[in-house]
Amino acid sequence: MPYELFIGARTYSSWSLRGWLMFDPFDLPVKTRMLNLYGGDLPAELAAHGLAPARLVPAMRTPEGLVLGETLAMAEHLAEAHPGAGLWPAAxxxxxxxxxxxxxxxxxxxxxxxxxxxxxxxxxxxxxxxxxxxxxxxxxxxxxxxxxxxxxxxxxxxxxxxxxxxxxxxxxxxxxxxxxxxxxxxxxxxxxxxxxxxxxxxxxxxxxxxxxxxxxxxxxxxxxxxxxxxxxxxx
Ligand SMILES: N[C@@H](CCC(=O)N[C@@H](CS)C(=O)NCC(=O)O)C(=O)O
Missing domain, CATH: 1.20.1050 (Glutathione S-transferase Yfyf (Class Pi); Chain A, domain 2)
Structure with missing residues (x-):
């Protein structure tokens, strides 16, 4: 199972874009799933996908099943998990x-x-x-x-x-x-x-x-x- 990244509208969701840009430019495999950012109850939708207590997009699930609901945590985790991918500058x-x-x-x-x-x-x-x-x-x-x-x-x-x-x-x-x-x-x-x-x-x-x-x-x-x-x- 690759990483799963849960995002909102690509047209408008700047944070979703940030999440995706932690994968795509680094060639890290990810399955992107679209949630309804404007449906009125995003936390409930996230919970229905097993992502509680995440309440905003992006949220992600790692191949090991770890759920992360904040971009800073996602960034640090991915950098730790893929030390050779150059997520942070080397120096x-x-x-x-x-x-x-x-x-x-x-x-x-x-x-x-x-x-x-x-x-x-x-x-x-x-x-x-x-x-x-x-x-x-x-x-x-x-x-x-x-x-x-x-x-x-x-x-x-x-x-x-x-x-x-x-x-x-x-x-x-x-x-x-x-x-x-x-x-x-x-x-x-x-x-x-x-x-x-x-x-x-x-x-x-x-x-x-x-x-x-x-x-x-x-x-x-x-x-x-x-x-x-x-x-x-x-x-
Ligand atoms: N601090 C969060 C910000 C995420 C965020 O604000 N996401 C927006 C979409 S761009 C959202 O989910 N908004 C839905 C809402 O506020 O209910 C992060 O870094 O992941």
Whole structure:
């Protein structure tokens, strides 16, 4: 039995995407199961699949039957179980910095998350960036600049090669894309790399098959333009 990963709507569920990005880019086999994020009683649905006390998505079950219902625990468990898969950066300083960034993502960026719910349908036009969102974007750039000083490898990802840090920051890149947020060259390049990543493209292709009852979740009162190609993010 491979890992089982229980997720919500691919179109909107940023945490589900984080969970999936702990598997797919590392070639860790996983069976993905879709739950109804908007059914009204997610904890009961999770319990019906034997996942109590998990109450949010993603949740996962390991091949040994261990249930985990928080992304940080999932990340650490997978890194421990697959030491050769490179989930965390190999060098201790980079690994510690990656844990810092992941923890700050897990706990922070409240303004950006609230103002720009993740969606992969298109790019909202004319989104007005509040001071709080601008401050979150500035903090993001500061953290990425710091990560660059801890890198041991070249590449487009936060620590050079893809790591769990990128799994946690991917939804932020998709928010930059989905709302046309004005960002530094560093963040624009990261967003472009993320839009081109095969796992992200696969995730979005499946998201586009999803159908939701009207009104669509998280719809913004703004025109929705096409999903940006890598060259279309603003800087
Ligand atoms: N801290 C959790 C966050 C998970 C989370 O907020 N998931 C959302 C979907 S993106 C959810 O399950 N929402 C359903 C609800 O709040 O009832 C983690 O790291 O796994």
């Amino acid at each position: 201790p300083a980079a690994r510690a910095a990656a844990r810092w960034l992941v923890a700050e993502m897990h706990a922070g960026f409240a303004a950006l998350r609230a103002a720009c719910p993740m969606q992969v349908l298109g790019q909202y036009q004319d989104f007005e960036v509040s001071a709080a969102v601008a401050a979150d974007l500035a903090r993001l750039d500061q953290l990425f600049a710091y990560a660059e000083t801890q890198r041991n490898a070249d590449g487009p990802w936060i620590f050079g090669t893809w790591s769990l840090a990128d799994a946690f920051y991917a939804p932020v890149a998709l928010r930059i894309a989905g709302y046309g947020l004005p960002v530094s060259d560093r963040l624009a390049a990261y967003t472009a790399a993320m839009l081109a990543h095969p796992s992200i493209r696969r995730w979005r292709a499946l998201a586009l098959t999803e159908v939701f009852d009207a009104p669509a979740p998280y719809a913004q009162p703004l025109p929705l333009g096409p999903w940006p190609g890598p060259a279309l993010t603003k800087s």
